[in-house]
Amino acid sequence: MKNTELLFKLRNATEDAKKVHADLSCSLGFYFGYPSCCINEFCNDILHDKDASERNINGLGFIPCRKHFIEISLLKININDLIKNRVCQTPYLAGEELQTK
Numbered sequence: 443m444k445n446t447e448l449l450f451k452l453r454n455a456t457e458d459a460k461k462v463h464a465d466l467s468c469s470l471g472f473y474f475g476y477p478s479c480c481i482n483e484f485c486n487d488i489l490h491d492k493d494a495s496e497r498n499i500n501g502l503g504f505i506p507c508r509k510h511f512i513e514i515s516l517l518k519i520n521i522n523d524l525i526k527n528r529v530c531q532t533p534y535l536a537g538e539e540l541q542t543k
């Protein structure tokens with residue numbers, strides 16, 4: 443599914459469906475060890491019909507917040523430096539993340 447199609451579907455989702463999507467995304471973000479700032483911004487984007495896909499660095503599941511997106515883009519930090527306290531036993535980028543494309 444193209445990002446524009448997904449965004450169209452999300453814009454037409456009920457508020458309850460958006461909350462379920464945001465809650466599930468928060469849980470997965472915690473499971474995968476993503477920073478809370480990135481999880482919170484992504485979930486707020488879902489609730490407010492904003493397209494976060496422009497911040498998708500590598501086509502995998504992790505979409506950083508704007509601050510971390512800029513720092514990663516400027517090579518000030520590495521994505522792997524952000525992934526901490528991971529519940530998932532498989533290391534990041536080893537195939538366990540959800541595909542977004």
Ligand SMILES: [Zn+2]
Nearest residue numbers: 479480507510
């Ligand atoms: Zn962040």
